Structure formats: C-alpha cells, structure tokens
Amino acid sequence: MRNVGEFEQDKQICMHYEDDRGRFHGAVVPPTFQNTLFTYPTLGELVEAVQSEKHHYVYGRGTNPTVEVVEKKLAALERGEDCKTFSSGMAAISAAIINSVQSGDHILCVSNLYYSTMELLKYLGKFNISHSVVYSTNTEEISQVIQSNTKVIFLESPTDMTYRLIDLAEVSKLAKANGIRTIIDNTWATPLFQKPLTFGIDIVVHSASKYLGGHSDVLGGALITSKKIMETLFKKEYLLMGAAMPPSEASLLLRGIRTLPLRMTAHQENALKVAEFLESHPKVAMVNYPGLRTHPDFELGQKQLTGYSGLMSIELSQADYRQVEKVINKMKAFKIGVSWGSFESLVLSPNLNNNEGKLLKEQISPGTIRLAVGLEDVNVLIRDLEQSLND
Known part of the structure; x- marks a missing residue:
C-alpha cells in the first residue's frame, strides 16, 4: 500500500517538477506556447534541429515547451524514461499498439478492455493483425493462449467493468520469457496509485481526459515508456499520425495534475464509503471494487496498488435490462x-x-451498473443510490 515518502515525492512532481520558473521569468504557471512553429537564426541551425526534432522545438506536431512540461511530469510520476502526450487516449493506445506489431502478428488481450480499444483491434484485422481475448486474470491461463506469433499482451488492471486485478509482475515475466511486449492502460489507477513500469510492463498509456485532467474539459492521452521504444515511436507513430496534444489542452492538463493527489485521495474516500454501503444493500448481488476487503484480488492490490480511484461497478440481484x-x-x-x-x-x-x-460471453453480468464516484458530498451520493435501488 501507500508509501508516505513516495506519495509526498509524487505530490512535489505534480505541483512543481520541471516548471522551470527561472526560464519563464518566475511565472508560477508555465506559459502556453500557442505558436505552431519556431524559427532559427540560420538555415544550418534549422536543419540541425529538424534532424533531431524530438530534442528541439521545430513544429507543433513534434514538440512544444508547454506540452513538454506535462510530459516530464507524467514520465516522472510513472517512473518512466520518456513520455509523449496525444490528442486523445485512443491516439495514445493506437500509437502504442501500431508501434508494437506488423502484418501477421497476434495481440493477446487479457480479460475485459475498453470498448474502443477492442474496436481498434478489430479494425487492425484488415492489415492481417489478429487478436484474441482470454477472459481470465490468472497468469497460468494467460500463458496457455499465447500463440507463436503473439507480439503484444494488452491489459487493463483493474479490468474494464469487472474490476479484477492482474498480477503485473507475473504477466511481465511471462511476456519477457516469450519475447512479447506488454502494454497497459493505467487510467483507472493513475500514476499515483499504480506504477506498472516498476513491475516490468513495457508501455503505459492513459486517457488524460479522466483523472489526470479531472475537470471534464480536457481531451488527451499519454504514453510512457523507455527511451529506446520512444525513439522509434516518436519518429513514426507520433509524428506521422499527427495526433499531438495542443498546447492549450496541455495547459489545462497541467492545472489538473497539480491537484491530482488531493482529488484522488478524495475520490478514494468517497468511493470506499459508497462501496461499503452498496455491499450491504439487498438489491445488490456484487460490488466490484478492489478497495473492499471482500474483493477477490484485495491481497494482490495490497502489493501493486497504493490507493483506489472512484470507479466501480455493481451487479444487481435482478440482472436484466429493464431493472x-x-x-x-x-x-x-x-x-x-x-x-x-x-x-x-x-x-x-x-x-x-x-x-x-x-x-x-464477456463474463459481464447483464445487471452491471458502472458508477464513477465524484467529489460531491458522499452522503448525498449514498442517499441517491439508496432511493434509486429501493422500489
């Protein structure tokens, strides 16, 4: 669970890391560089910059000072070497997957994933890239469905809608033994509550539109990985696909990241109280929330999570659409x-x-309702759930 020293370190990263106030005339908030291009005093200097665009400001589709501050914060939070932000979470996921496969390869999906991720994998079938899903979080069962052409294991932990946990260290070890790259969508936990790279995962992706932004006014994504992987990804999937995060969005995302530790602590407090209430309600057959001690993966969560976000699901006792x-x-x-x-x-x-x-077929109960517990008064939320569940 939470290491107090590490959490305090993360708070400092969120609030002040790489803000570079000396560079920006003491500005508390880094300026928004809204310009699309950067000029150079000589043609030779421009040519040199273009040849190493990842490390120079040339054009907004590549690098930008405002965006760069966000990327350095996220890389530090995830304990990663490098980060690139994108115009959406799906843009980050697409870049991570496409960078990792070629025609004839196979992608193994572990349990339930975000709907749009699955739609992307279906789309990639037109390029002779296949995928399959193992509806299990057990590492041994995952190992049994690896194919000779499996190049990627893609996962979310907790899983989408069912919120089961996957042993990241075990899956990483399995993947490395078979020459397979691992990619995780870490949006649920945020870098504050789970750091998959420290368990051996190769690439972490986020929808920055969720907790990282935190105000429903930012659309964005992020990808954190090693310098080696990022070197090829930046030149191909990032620059050529053109899904760069605009500086205006990066500025809003910076604002969200500054309050991330406070917000995530509050989300966790509210969600635990809501989950405990729902667990005792007779109309609820199951509460899927890893923060509950009754959750089947609670002990695993104690090893690889340092906190819990506000997203959960319940399964109604009367499991049908009308109810x-x-x-x-x-x-x-x-x-x-x-x-x-x-x-x-x-x-x-x-x-x-x-x-x-x-x-x-996806092992999701038809009585499933997903709840995103926000920052309102928790008593108001519990009363609302109580009246909605009662006849």
Missing part, C-alpha cells in the same frame, strides 16, 4: 453519461440495448 434501466433513470446526483474520472459523479451500464448475450 438496470429503472435504477439508472431514478438517479439524480449521479448523472447519466459516458467517460469518468472528473469531479462529477456519473452512471452508465454496459447493458445499453438489451445486449445480454454479448455481455455473458
């Missing part, structure tokens, strides 16, 4: 909407159009 719809529509404090990770509390269900067969 899910009824409960959600009665909620007032929890607003119905996609995404999560900001100040507001949100509710959604994977059972959007009575797709129970598909959910059962």
